[in-house]
Amino acid sequence: xxxxxxxxxxxxxxxxxxxxxxxxxxxxxxxxxxxxxxxxxxxxxxxxxxxxxxxxxxxxxxxxxxxxxxxxxxxxxxxxxxxxxxxxxxxxxxxxxxxxxxxxxxxxxxxxxxxxxxxxxxxxxxxxxxxxxxxxxxxxxxxxxxxxxxxxxxxxxxxxxxxxxxxxxxxxxxxxxxxxxxxxxxxxxxxxxxxxxxxxxxxxxxxxxxxxxxxxxxxxxxxxxxxxxxxxxxxxxxxxxxxxxxxxxxxxxxxxxxxxxxxxxxxxxxxxxxxxxxxxxxxxxxxxxxxxxxxxxxxxxxxxxxxxxxxxxxxxxxxxxxxxxxxxxxxxxxxxxxxxxxxxxxxxxxxxxxxxxxxxxxxxxxxxxxxxxxxxxxxxxxxxxxxxxxxxxxxxxxxxxxxxxxxxxxxxxxxxxxxxxxxxxxxxxxxxxxxxxxxxxxxxxxxxxxxxxxxxxxxxxxxxxxxxxxxxxxxxxxxxxxx
Ligand code: ADP
Numbered sequence: 451x452x453x454x455x456x457x458x459x460x461x462x463x464x465x466x467x468x469x470x471x472x473x474x475x476x477x478x479x480x481x482x483x484x485x486x487x488x489x490x491x492x493x494x495x496x497x498x499x500x501x502x503x504x505x506x507x508x509x510x511x512x513x514x515x516x517x518x519x520x521x522x523x524x525x526x527x528x529x530x531x532x533x534x535x536x537x538x539x540x541x542x543x544x545x546x547x548x549x550x551x552x553x554x555x556x557x558x559x560x561x562x563x564x565x566x567x568x569x570x571x572x573x574x575x576x577x578x579x580x581x582x583x584x585x586x587x588x589x590x591x592x593x594x595x596x597x598x599x600x601x602x603x604x605x606x607x608x609x610x611x612x613x614x615x616x617x618x619x620x621x622x623x624x625x626x627x628x629x630x631x632x633x634x635x636x637x638x639x640x641x642x643x644x645x646x647x648x649x650x651x652x653x654x655x656x657x658x659x660x661x662x663x664x665x666x667x668x669x670x671x672x673x674x675x676x677x678x679x680x681x682x683x684x685x686x687x688x689x690x691x692x693x694x695x696x697x698x699x700x701x702x703x704x705x706x707x708x709x710x711x712x713x714x715x716x717x718x719x720x721x722x723x724x725x726x727x728x729x730x731x732x733x734x735x736x737x738x739x740x741x742x743x744x745x746x747x748x749x750x751x752x753x754x755x756x757x758x759x760x761x762x763x764x765x766x767x768x769x770x771x772x773x774x775x776x777x778x779x780x781x782x783x784x785x786x787x788x789x790x791x792x793x794x795x796x797x798x799x800x801x802x803x804x805x806x807x808x809x810x811x812x813x814x815x816x817x818x819x820x821x822x823x824x825x826x827x828x829x830x831x832x833x834x835x836x837x838x839x840x841x842x843x844x845x846x847x848x849x850x851x852x853x854x855x856x857x858x859x860x861x862x863x864x865x866x867x868x869x870x871x872x873x874x875x876x877x878x879x880x881x882x883x884x885x886x887x888x889x890x891x892x893x894x895x896x897x898x899x900x901x902x903x904x905x906x907x908x909x910x911x912x913x914x915x916x917x918x919x920x921x922x923x924x925x926x927x928x929x930x931x932x933x
């Protein structure tokens with residue numbers, strides 16, 4: 451059951467390699483299912499290393515010309531791609547919902563967010579400026595040139611099937627690089643649809659490829675191949691470490707956007723409604739399956755009971771259902787393993803003394819009811835690992851010092867949030883949190899204009915903002931003598 455689309459040409463069951471739509475060399479395919487029903491929605495080629503290599507070779511050929519095109523020309527193609535994404539946003543959202551599960555309204559939001567990277571980096575492409583340094587001698591001059599890294603690769607996850615691709619390939623193309631993309635095997639159709647639109651926008655053949663298939667063989671080629679100069683990965687810390695090891699022999703540049711364990715601090719002097727709104731937005735987006743979801747909600751004793759009471763009202767208003775059902779606010783989880791992890795985290799917390807503040811966990815297929823736990827403590831699994839589901843664990847704390855210590859007590863450092871009405875605390879806590887991103891009185895921190903990324907085991911590099919472009923640029927010092 452393929453999705454019903456206005457433009458059925460966007461639903462493609464072939465890989466896009468070197469400018470051609472192709473099957474796997476050996477004809478093998480991978481089925482993709484709809485998390486809401488478990489029904490197979492289609493198949494994609496299970497490409498292996500030789501097809502990844504073909505994509506890399508084509509990317510090298512295409513990049514040789516692309517890097518010489520004036521930035522304005524590259525920008526025009528990115529803008530055409532942006533326009534096409536918006537024009538086809540309804541179809542793109544439908545494909546996403548059916549393969550990923552998120553509700554249609556969120557899928558539409560992601561399409562717009564994903565498209566925004568094309569616009570942002572089309573604009574940034576015109577600002578790849580170098581420098582002329584103060585001369586060290588009468589007859590010497592030194593220039594600093596910014597040059598594209600070259601052929602790049604991207605490996606992307608299933609939770610944001612479009613945005614995690616555009617956030618990488620928009621800056622890559624803006625900088626003058628080419629890119630070979632391996633999307634998640636769970637959500638390849640969004641990737642293929644956006645590639646089709648890229649083709650229509652005038653992206654030269656081979657400049658981007660989408661190599662579908664199981665990750666190990668393709669990942670091994672993308673990391674070992676010396677032609678690939680840069681890898682940008684979003685996914686788990688476990689796989690990030692594997693890819694970093696595999697990239698060591700060819701000394702690749704790496705951008706790694708890995709796991710998080712976001713703390714969400716609510717101080718006594720916070721605006722309670724704002725904090726509840728922030729927690730709802732941060733926790734239940736994509737049914738809790740984002741790397742910046744509030745994973746540990748730490749609430750000061752004085753506001754604890756009021757915050758929890760308001761939170762329970764908001765949680766009671768959530769509706770679990772198929773992403774295509776307009777009444778639903780929480781879709782299914784991606785697969786059975788995701789459901790099992792949520793169940794394990796809740797059971798472990800209950801066994802160690804946490805309590806249900808909401809109705810107990812209810813599981814139906816991959817649909818999981820939203821749950822609020824109170825009395826959560828640092829020794830529980832849920833405190834140490836990303837739950838990636840609609841479970842909101844509430845910890846209680848007394849002092850600011852204790853809250854900051856608890857918040858930082860994790861090997862991860864991606865997103866963090868805190869709510870306070872006090873200016874001095876805002877500054878103090880904002881500086882003390884050891885995370886790449888901090889949200890003060892807001893649960894929404896993803897946007898194309900701001901650098902996104904983590905510290906510690908949450909990764910390397912930044913995506914979005916101007917730094918997102920630097921990830922795809924090399925710096926060359928050009929020394930001129932005898933002048
Ligand atoms: P998640 O926990 O979000 O599923 P993963 O790290 O497992 O994150 O997956 C993110 C991406 O990494 C996906 O595209 C997946 O196919 C890919 N991947 C998983 N294992 C490997 C591997 N050994 N080599 C290369 N890519 C991998």
